[in-house]
Amino acid sequence: MNNNSPGARRWAVAEGYIPASSTGSSRELLSHEALCVLNTGDAPAHLTLTLYFTDREPTGPYRCEVPPRRTRHVRLNDLTNPEPVPRGTEYSMLLESDVPVVVQHTRLDSRQNALALMSTIAYPA
Numbered sequence: 871m872n873n874n875s876p877g878a879r880r881w882a883v884a885e886g887y888i889p890a891s892s893t894g895s896s897r898e899l900l901s902h903e904a905l906c907v908l909n910t911g912d913a914p915a916h917l918t919l920t921l922y923f924t925d926r927e928p929t930g931p932y933r934c935e936v937p938p939r940r941t942r943h944v945r946l947n948d949l950t951n952p953e954p955v956p957r958g959t960e961y962s963m964l965l966e967s968d969v970p971v972v973v974q975h976t977r978l979d980s981r982q983n984a985l986a987l988m989s990t991i992a993y994p995a
Contacts, residue, residue, distance in 0.1 A: 875911035877970035878994035883963040886921070886975075888947060890958030893983055903946040903955075905965060905992075906974040909936040915967045917944075921955065922962045929953055936971065943976075964995065 889901035909915040914937055920930035932949045936942040946955045955961075965973055973992040 875909070875970045877908070877910075877972040879967050879970055880995040881965040881967075881971075881973040881992040882995040883965070883973075883975045883992045886946075886961040886963050887959070887977070888955060888957045901978055903975070903977045905944045905946070905963075906941065906976060907936050907944065907965075907967075908941045908972040908974075909969065910939060910972075911969050912938050913969050914938055915969045915971050917971075918966045919944075919949075920964045920966075922964070924960060965992070 883905070886903060888903050892901040905919070907915065907917065914935050917934050917936065918931035919933075920928050921932075922928045929952060932951065934942070934944055947957075949955050963975075974989060975992050976989040
């Protein structure tokens with residue numbers, strides 16, 4: 871087993887927001903957020919994601935898996951269980967993994983014709 875895998879088992883993203891509208895209807899132009907997860911280890915990474923809000927209790931866990939020596943881009947717009955991630959609502963996230971992973975957070979805001987793409991490394995908690 872690769873015990874030198876980079877990353878951490880807990881990651882926090884303090885700034886989350888999926889815009890409620892988009893300029894286009896195609897998947898490529900749909901406003902969205904994604905967690906890009908890198909697993910360089912020899913075991914699958916089992917992920918749980920919990921969302922925190924300003925005005926209500928947290929929701930989750932959302933669950934997914936990243937195979938060994940792979941990457942996965944998890945679009946938060948696609949998460950529906952236990953409930954869809956709300957649009958037009960501020961939130962924060964805590965991602966937990968059973969093996970070390972590296973997490974990057976990305977948002978495409980296509981509410982205007984001049985698109986904005988934001989990306990940042992999450993905080994290893």
